[in-house]
Amino acid sequence: MITVVGSYNVDLEVKVDRFPSPSETVFSRELLVLHGGKGSNQAVSASRLEGRVQLVAAVGDDDYGTKAISFLESENVGTRYVRVKRARTGTAIVVVDREGENMIIVDRGANALLEPADLGDSLEYTDVLLTQLEVSEEVVKKALIECVDCIRILNPAPAILRDVNLLRHADVVTPNEVEAKQLTSASTVVDAANSLLRLVRYAVVVTLGESGALVVTRRGTSKVPTLRVRAVDTTGAGDVFNSALAVMLDKGHDLEEAVKFANLAAAVSTTTVGALGPRMEEIEEYVRS
Numbered sequence: 001m002i003t004v005v006g007s008y009n010v011d012l013e014v015k016v017d018r019f020p021s022p023s024e025t026v027f028s029r030e031l032l033v034l035h036g037g038k039g040s041n042q043a044v045s046a047s048r049l050e051g052r053v054q055l056v057a058a059v060g061d062d063d064y065g066t067k068a069i070s071f072l073e074s075e076n077v078g079t080r081y082v083r084v085k086r087a088r089t090g091t092a093i094v095v096v097d098r099e100g101e102n103m104i105i106v107d108r109g110a111n112a113l114l115e116p117a118d119l120g121d122s123l124e125y126t127d128v129l130l131t132q133l134e135v136s137e138e139v140v141k142k143a144l145i146e147c148v149d150c151i152r153i154l155n156p157a158p159a160i161l162r163d164v165n166l167l168r169h170a171d172v173v174t175p176n177e178v179e180a181k182q183l184t185s186a187s188t189v190v191d192a193a194n195s196l197l198r199l200v201r202y203a204v205v206v207t208l209g210e211s212g213a214l215v216v217t218r219r220g221t222s223k224v225p226t227l228r229v230r231a232v233d234t235t236g237a238g239d240v241f242n243s244a245l246a247v248m249l250d251k252g253h254d255l256e257e258a259v260k261f262a263n264l265a266a267a268v269s270t271t272t273v274g275a276l277g278p279r280m281e282e283i284e285e286y287v288r289s
């Protein structure tokens with residue numbers, strides 16, 4: 001069983017020709033209201049890749065919260081530990097430009113109210129724990145410490161961390177290039193990854209977008225390339241990468257194989273709009289075409 005501990009957001013996604021500069025107003029070409037949040041994206045995407053998944057999260061006692069739970073259920077994600085808080089559901093303003101690049105601002109809402117006690121006994125039958133930093137560090141820390149017999153993946157996104165020692169409780173840490181540099185004072189991605197490896201138990205996997213991923217363990221460093229695609233929306237590509245990694249590690253694949261497949265799933269996800277990943281058959285179809 002894969003347990004994802006993380007956020008749910010409603011994504012208000014606007015498409016622009018280019019990002020505005022400070023004090024500038026630009027028009028949007030389209031507005032979409034989508035399911036998002038790194039935790040929910042990772043849980044749904046892992047389920048679409050045939051993982052058995054549950055989500056520990058918090059939504060608000062509003063319409064968005066009710067719709068979030070129905071959506072997760074329709075995607076076969078276990079919702080027993082999705083708590084309803086007296087708050088607004090988390091919301092993300094996602095701006096996507098013509099190249100498919102994005103900028104995101106998150107209003108955490110109910111996500112900020114998820115407490116360590118909300119984990120309940122969710123970790124009891126967990127084989128892989130996948131977590132990020134859109135919920136409180138206390139919750140993430142408790143989950144990582146309590147999940148003793150599982151593979152613990154920490155996706156440090158956003159890279160806003162009060163205590164970097166949190167990484168010591170993770171087996172695999174998966175920042176993107178910007179996050180890896182933000183978490184260290186390193187100026188190159190290789191230096192950043194090596195500096196993070198000093199804290200992490202097993203591996204640092206840095207996602208590099210269209211350049212694939214950098215895998216750094218104490219046995220060495222390797223670059224795993226990815227498929228070239230025509231991206232229309234890169235939102236959530238990191239979430240899809242993490243979900244595929246969790247599914248593959250849960251199935252017993254080694255890290256390199258897991259990263260190869262995670263690269264592929266993430267690349268395919270950027271060819272469609274939104275933050276959610278493709279189903280297994282959609283990946284197979286894409287590779288065949």
Ligand code: RIB
Pocket residue numbers: 007009010011035036037038041091092094104106134235236237238239275
């Ligand atoms: O990683 C993409 C996600 O980041 C979006 O869905 C948005 O909700 C923010 O959490």
